[in-house]
Amino acid sequence: MTQILLGAISLGILWSIMTIGVYITYRILDIADLSVEGTLPLGAAVACSMIVKGANPYLASFCALLVGCLAGLCTGVLHTKLKIPALLSGILTMIALYSINLRIMGAPNLSILRMNTVFRPLTRAGMTGSVAIIVVGGICALVVITLLYWFFGTELGSAIRATGNNQKMVRAQGINTDTMKILGLVISNGLVGLSGAMIAQSQNFADVQMGTGSIVIGLASLIIGEVLVGGKGFYRRLVALILGAVVYRLIIALVLELGMNPNDLKLFTAITVALALWLPQGKELLRTFKKSLAKEGK
């Protein structure tokens, strides 16, 4: 039981970095960016193919982040310069990355079993796999949210936040909204690439399919976090994302434990997210419904 719990927590922490990336596009920029479905395996592919060649796993993970940034740049340019709708731009990048990921790995999947990973120093020191992942992943997630907390408080970060709010106003303040959107997409996809690299190292392989449905997982984690940790404060909201990603994994572990067919998981997640996204309108609907009932009662 502890094993399952620890496993779920560790996976949640690695996915939380991806969730933070989704938060930047979905909540801050107000863009649903599907390129992450390709960027996650991209990060995994880059890291694993470097590790296979004997590269330092920390360097490999950093390269995964940089290449993720490049993918975000692609989506950003498609969207802002070629004026392709954001959703479609993301899909185009995602599809293109499928081929690119296959090229990078040379096969649909790539094993790094028994090779060096970012978690290896800790497991060698005697920690179990899950604990090592929680420690390294946790440190990484904390560094990421601290950096983002700082960044979104700067002039540049404020400009990005405002762009997601009111582009007309932002342009009137002399800010290039295209550049801000590109920058947001670059940061977001960089984080997703890093997340993919860490996930791959935790499971000892990269798979070209591992990004499928990841946007929905990211959204589910994001919403869970927001529901659990309400209230103001940007740091609070970032911490909520980590919590949300972990709780999501715990829920998944629970329903599997209760006997759900693993093949049904994605359906389960999709329905949950659809309900959660509908929740605000649903509440409103319920309220008006109750009101009209009360009126009829009189």
Added chain:
Amino acid sequence: MLQVENLTKVFNRGTVNEKTALSAVSLRLDPGDFITVIGGNGAGKSTLLNSVAGVFPVDGGRILLDGHDVTRLSEHRRAQYLGRVFQDPMMGTAADMNIEENLALAYRRGQHRTLKWGVTGAERAKYKELLRELDLGLENRMTDKVGLLSGGQRQALTLLMATLKAPKLLLLDEHTAALDPKTAAKVLSLTQKLIEENHLTTLMVTHNMHDAIRLGNRLIMMNEGKIAVEISGAQKQSLHRADLIALFEKSGGALENDRMLLS
């Protein structure tokens, strides 16, 4: 300060919906000029202001701001010269950001955004002082989200933002039209105060003839994409609504059913 030469703007060129919104409009504002702009619906007033702001490319003519040809400059590059307030109170601010963050964005208008703090302590004190002068109680709500403010409060804040870094030209497009009469009057007197204090060159569109006559040192009336009437100086001081309507009709404009008459 602003020089507009033969400005032409055609929407949907080559389609059945082709519409010449501006046809060869020329206008010159000297430093300190405060021009009020009136005209019927669809006369081209907003198009004139939006062309100057660079919201869309124009089809002919030139725009010079402070001696620089900005005709081909993108909207965000032109912003360094301009302060703008829109008709919709939602348009001028970022709703999910707080009051001081909005002011800080405006305070850096035309500057490169760097990795320095978005709002500094010294700025906060300055903003607090300026907000206190608005007398809307906003000085105690600096960390409240702008989305929580009323339309009038938002419009007053947008005005402050537009003038925080003195613009070469202030563009006001019916910025009180969406407010109730009492709030509109308040925002208008604030507008007057800010323009006088900062000696701002201003182009203000309004549907209220009385305001158009009362405010500013020059008045233009637009009709079908052209400047139909232009009045300034002493002639403007002694102007009455009836004179204005007569002038407008003489120039070929039709005023039936127009919002302008109702105000």
